[in-house]
Amino acid sequence: MTHRNWLTAGAMCVLTAVIVAAGAYFYSPTPTAADSRVMILPVDPTPLVVATKDGDRSFSIEIADTDAEREAGLMYRQDMADDHGMLFVFDMQQQVNFWMQNTPMPLDLIFIGQDGKIRAVKHGEPQSQALISPGVPVRFVLELKAGTAARNGIDYGDLVRHPAVGTVSGPGMPPSDNGDAPNGGGG
Structure with missing residues (x-):
């Protein structure tokens, strides 16, 4: 009788371990493109500032800097504060x-070059599969609630300031290239 209880307990432990492992395998803490969960990233402690001709505009932002974060972006979000972006x-x-x-x-x-200058402001229609591109190489894209750029006077050539923009490292365009040429990597 003691031997039988030991085998049953051992089998239950193995079964529990298999269930936990399967759950961990199929659980993804970061949503994928096919996932219907909203990805919320931590709000960066430093506001992003856009220097416009009418003065500085400040936004609280989430930073998407990994492939998974960039892929999920603001998918499935129903609303966002007017002073918030990604x-x-x-x-x-x-x-x-x-x-x-x-x-x-x-x-x-809002498409931003490596130098922090805005290269283009485009509008995205909900649920659309149409490609949105600035037509020039960029290093950053700021997504804001529709109409925010116009209300705040944000336009081509304005300067974006934030530690993530000022401290990027890695390969980019040569310093002599102002980013307006239509060359660059694939997107």
Whole structure:
């Protein structure tokens, strides 16, 4: 009888371990493109500032700087504060393409060169698969609630200031290139 209880207990431990391992294998703490969960990243303690011709505009931001974070972005978000956004940080200045599939909220997409200057401001339509591209290489993209750029006077050539923009490292465009040429990496 004692031998039988030991075998049953051992089998239960193995079964429990298999269930836990399977759960860990299928659980992903970062949502994928096919996942319907909203990804919320920590708000960076330093505000992002856009220097416009009418003065500085400040935003609290989440920073998406990994492939998984950039892929999930603001998908599935229903709403966001007017002074909040997400800054996408790429490893190098390159051509990028965004789309709004699985994003129910209209957005402003602000494309920023390695030097912190805005290269383009585009608008994203909810749930659209249309590609949104600045047409020039960029290092950063700031997504804000639709209409925020116009209300705050944010436009081409304005300067974006934030430690993530000022301290990027890695390969980029040569210093003599102002980022306006239509060359660069794939996006």
